[in-house]
Amino acid sequence: MxxxxxxxxxxxxxxxxxxxxxxxxxxNLEIKxxxxxxxLGPSGCGKTTILRMxxxxxxxxxxxxxxxxxxxxxLPPNKRPINTVFQKYALFPSMNIYDNIAFGxxxxxxxxxxxxEKVKRALExxxxxxxxxxGVATLSGGQQQRIAIARAIVNEPEILLLDEPLGALDYxxxxxxxxxxxxxxxxxxxxxxxxxxxxxxxxxxxxxIVVMADGKIxxxxxxxxxxxxxxxxxxxxxxxxxxxxxxxxTGSGKVRFCDTEFECVxxxxxxxKIEAMVRPENVHLVPPAEGMLTGEVYSSIFKGIYxxxxxxxxxxxxTAQSQKEIPAGTEVGISIDPDxxxxxxxxxxKNHYTGIIDDELKIRFVDFSxxxxxxxxxxxxxxxxGVLCDSKGEVIDTEGVKVDAYFExxxxxxxxxxxxxxxxxxxxxxxxxxxxxxxIVRSRNDKDYYVDDDWLWxxxxxxxxxxxxxxxxxxxxx
Numbered sequence: 002m003x004x005x006x007x008x009x010x011x012x013x014x015x016x017x018x019x020x021x022x023x024x025x026x027x028x029n030l031e032i033k034x035x036x037x038x039x040x041l042g043p044s045g046c047g048k049t050t051i052l053r054m055x056x057x058x059x060x061x062x063x064x065x066x067x068x069x070x071x072x073x074x075x076l077p078p079n080k081r082p083i084n085t086v087f088q089k090y091a092l093f094p095s096m097n098i099y100d101n102i103a104f105g106x107x108x109x110x111x112x113x114x115x116x117x118e119k120v121k122r123a124l125e126x127x128x129x130x131x132x133x134x135x136g137v138a139t140l141s142g143g144q145q146q147r148i149a150i151a152r153a154i155v156n157e158p159e160i161l162l163l164d165e166p167l168g169a170l171d172y173x174x175x176x177x178x179x180x181x182x183x184x185x186x187x188x189x190x191x192x193x194x195x196x197x198x199x200x201x202x203x204x205x206x207x208x209x210i211v212v213m214a215d216g217k218i219x220x221x222x223x224x225x226x227x228x229x230x231x232x233x234x235x236x237x238x239x240x241x242x243x244x245x246x247x248x249x250x251t252g253s254g255k256v257r258f259c260d261t262e263f264e265c266v267x268x269x270x271x272x273x274k275i276e277a278m279v280r281p282e283n284v285h286l287v288p289p290a291e292g293m294l295t296g297e298v299y300s301s302i303f304k305g306i307y308x309x310x311x312x313x314x315x316x317x318x319x320t321a322q323s324q325k326e327i328p329a330g331t332e333v334g335i336s337i338d339p340d341x342x343x344x345x346x347x348x349x350x351k352n353h354y355t356g357i358i359d360d361e362l363k364i365r366f367v368d369f370s371x372x373x374x375x376x377x378x379x380x381x382x383x384x385x386x387g388v389l390c391d392s393k394g395e396v397i398d399t400e401g402v403k404v405d406a407y408f409e410x411x412x413x414x415x416x417x418x419x420x421x422x423x424x425x426x427x428x429x430x431x432x433x434x435x436x437x438x439x440x441i442v443r444s445r446n447d448k449d450y451y452v453d454d455d456w457l458w459x460x461x462x463x464x465x466x467x468x469x470x471x472x473x474x475x476x477x478x479x
Contacts, residue, residue, distance in 0.1 A: 006035040008159065008192050009055060014064035016050055022447060024050050026216045027064075032209075035109075037186050037193045039203040042213035043239070047118055048196045049164055051213075054161050055194065058351055066359050068159075084153035085162040088169060092137045092145060092152075099133035102152045123151040126185060143174045144177035150185065160192045167202065179205050200240050202477070204228065212236050215429070229278075231344055234439075237278040237343070238432045244279040244319055246435045247347065259317045259435065261294045263337060274347035276434075283341030284321035286310065292334020301326045316436040351451040352413075354406045355478065358399045362387065366406065368424040368444045371473070375399065378477050403478040410451040412472040415440065415464045422465030424450060428458055 004290045009032040016025040032038050040048035053059040054066060057078035057264075066074045068316065073081060092101050102123055106116045124130050127147035128462060137145065146166055153161055163182075167175045183206050186193050197203055203210050204224040212219045212227060212235075220232040231237035234245050248258030250273040256265045258277045269275065277430045289295045296314035307322040312333060319335060356366035362375045362384070376384045381392045419425040429449075430441040437456060442450045450466045459463060 005030045006033050008069060008126060009194075010067040011055075011066045012049070012064065012067065012294070014051075014054065016047075016054065016059065016062050023062075024216050025054075025061075028216070028218060030211060030218065030221070030343075032192060032194065035190055035192055037183070037195065037206060037208045037212050039195045039207040040213060041197060041200065041203040041210050041240075042219075046213040047216040048198075048213050052085075052162050052164055052194060052196050055160070055394075056083055056152055058085075061443055072427065082159040083162060084156055084158040084160075085164065086146075086149050086166045087166045092149060094137050097133065098129075098135050098137070098148055101137065101148060102155050104152065105156045116292050119155050119157075120151075123155040126154065126188060127151045128181070130269055131212065137321050140171050141174075143178055146170065146178060146463045147181070150182075153187075154189060154191075158191065158192060161189075163193065165196055165201075167196070167197070175202070175316045182206060186395050187264055195210040204240070212239065214239075215440050219354070221282070232346075233345055234276050234278065234432055234434075242281050242282065242320060244281065244435065245259050245432060246277045246279075246317070248274065248275050248277045248343075248344075250275060254339070256342065259294060263293065263342055264339040265344050266340050267342075269344065269346060274349070275344045276347055278343045278345070279319075279341055281309070281320045283337060284319055285336040285338070286312075286321055286323055286327070287330050287334040287336050289334045294335050298327050298329050298331045298333060298336060300329055317432075318435055324332060342385065351410055352408050354448070356406060358402045358404060360400050362399070364391070364406070367399050367446045368448055371406075371423075371470070373470075378404065378475060405476045405478050407476075408468050408473045410453040412468060413452040413454075414467040415442070415452055415454050415456070415458060415474060416467055417462070417464055419463070419465045420468040424448075425463065425465040427459055428462045428464060430461060431458070 011028055011030040014028045015023055015024055017023045040051060041455055042048050050059060054061055057076060061074055065072050099120055102120045103116050107473045119181050122205060124132060127150055131149055140148065167178050170178060179202055195206065197410050207224055209221065210224055210227045211221050212421060214235055220227060220236050222287060227236065227240055231240065237245060239245040246258040248256050250269045250271055251257045251262055253266055254268050256263055256275060256277055294314055296312035296319060299311040299313050302309045307324060310321045310323050310327055312321060312335065354366050356364045358375055359365050363370045363372050376389055377380045382389050382397060389399050391397055424444050426442040426444040428440055429443045432439045437453050440452045440454060440458065442452060452466055
């Protein structure tokens, strides 16, 4: 049950355009009154679509949007106590600043004295007093952005939506506006819902961050929670930098990766396959004799306040931070404190696909079909003249029987020839894991295939997934 402090609730929201692929897939989210919430994710993840649905510019395909407990899913934008600041500001170039800000108030037919007072107050909040008679063209990008905010807040909305409003500003101005927006939020006390793909921006400004990918929420939490305890490797890779390795639990609070056993604060059953995440600032460089493992410095790059040090331990790559430059070729020790290692269980659902046996004794899946000795999937069954028979020689009808197929990401390869593999598709995700790249390839039927490959491909590349026949495991379902 939603508590009284919730102002916006998205319940089982899905959104598709023209009945095609789901842009938002069964999303649930609660936003509290007065929060500064940031929707964060890469381009195309669905964050702006969510903002537009909250604002009333898009209607959910499925699900409901509640404002203070009332369903507003089909309520038009002008009936919602919500204002939006867009990336391109949408100011009226033919009007001066006063008229731009007062536009909504005049539509409401407020008296001139009230409008004057509200416009003056809005300009004070955005620190642009005295700009009333200025033209839009005379303002800098940062000033135009503040006028767009003033025009939104002058209507005293319960919720302010901000769709990447800092994207057009240069780096220095963007940093200044981050702090100004945070101060405006504190002063106004209203709910801010902010969309960005900039991780630093989200960490700087937000009370709560909603990390999204592929139309789904990956994690919701405070900036500290998102950074320190990412829920999966996507979040760890997208928020800041992270060293990511495959490994296995070897004991209570003990994990093994990079051929080394470490103590950690996360605890899973012995033998559990895991993914270990270590932030560069938690990789301590020490004399070789004092390290848990050793490596050789490959490069040392100055980043302004620290040097980014790349160390090779065999085939595995570590990124660390150092206040001093360390020349390439230097042998160093690596030490990691237990609370510097964050562990999550490996996704065991990768590369599991359900197919059915057809009348030719092939197993047909959504994207591909395979011909194997189907009889081996059954006890006491043999194949004779293209049909399956039991021990008495009677024919068994197996058509439509479901079969589960599975293969490890590490046994597959990628090729740029579509006909080489069992299926072809576009690369939608790349995560580096110390000594290899972890890819997600999405087929035209929206099925995902996970592949570990040593070679670097690019997001969007059209590739085929090659899997040796003897590396695919099959099992009857039911």
